[in-house]
Amino acid sequence: MPRLSCWFIRAALLHLFLGFTFGGLLLFHKGVPLYPALWRFLPAHIEFLFFGWTVQLVMGIGFWIFPRFRRSRGNEKPAWLAFGLLNLGVGLVALATLFSLPPLVSFLGRLAEVGAAIAFAWHAWPRLKPPGVTRSS
């Protein structure tokens, strides 16, 4: 497995842990109320599990298994950028919702997430081809 996929999947598992922990607390709180402000965890729960876990896992596996040009995965820099931006974005949005930070923080987080999607598409686009088609055709 390439190094970047390891990082994507490790980070995805970390987000899975955080998202499930928050989800578990919320679920428990629905049955046995613990503390009303716990509902503040809901946006972070969604952020960790949707972008931090699901999207990140897809990117990590995609980087690993999309078709290669002989042994090369093409331009890897945008994929590393996607990894950085996605984790920055999820972190900013989660912190902004947990600590009621100014809306600008969430906005910057969302911007980073959009940037991650664009950067990953930039990396992956040339690799999306039917079997037997070479880079030049």
Ligand code: HEM
């Ligand atoms: C990939 C996994 C998951 C995703 C993408 C996810 C996503 C979401 C979303 C989008 C909501 C908001 C639903 C709404 O407002 O109508 C939500 C709510 C919730 N989730 Fe998750 N979730 C996941 C797994 C879990 C797990 C494993 C637990 C518990 C251990 C959990 C516990 C909860 C609870 C308690 C709520 C609040 C429900 C309510 O509004 O009454 N979630 N989740």
